[in-house]
Amino acid sequence: MFMNRFAYIVLCATAIFLPTVASAGEIHHREVNQQQRIYHGVKNGSINRAELRQLERREASLEAERRRDIRSDGHLTPQERRQLNRRENRLSRTIYRDKHD
Numbered sequence: 333m334f335m336n337r338f339a340y341i342v343l344c345a346t347a348i349f350l351p352t353v354a355s356a357g358e359i360h361h362r363e364v365n366q367q368q369r370i371y372h373g374v375k376n377g378s379i380n381r382a383e384l385r386q387l388e389r390r391e392a393s394l395e396a397e398r399r400r401d402i403r404s405d406g407h408l409t410p411q412e413r414r415q416l417n418r419r420e421n422r423l424s425r426t427i428y429r430d431k432h433d
Contacts, residue, residue, distance in 0.1 A: 359398055359413070362420050366427060367391065373431040383430045390426070394419050 370387050373379035379387070394416070401412045408416070 359408075359416050359420065362424075363391065363395060363398075366420070366423060369427050369431070373427070378431045379427075387423070387427060387430065390423050394423060 370379060370384065370391070374384055397419070398408075398416055401408055401416070
């Protein structure tokens with residue numbers, strides 16, 4: 333119980349004092365979620381090999397861009413965050429279309 337409360341306080345303090353790092357984490361969590369959606373589609377057969385390769389390439393490119401943006405100055409600018417979110421949204425729509433075609 334104490335560790336959960338302590339972890340929560342540390343997480344809140346990090347989000348308050350380092351909002352750019354928190355936003356980078358939010359983008360990372362979206363990437364993880366989308367990765368799970370891709371693999372569920374592969375598992376149930378709604379995403380074929382060619383679609384998987386394309387999605388994986390786009391996912392890797394997005395991850396590389398996120399890392400590059402963070403590495404350049406240690407945080408994401410609002411413009412970088414918007415650009416990454418737009419790419420995440422496009423990738424999400426592509427995953428949906430591939431799973432439902």
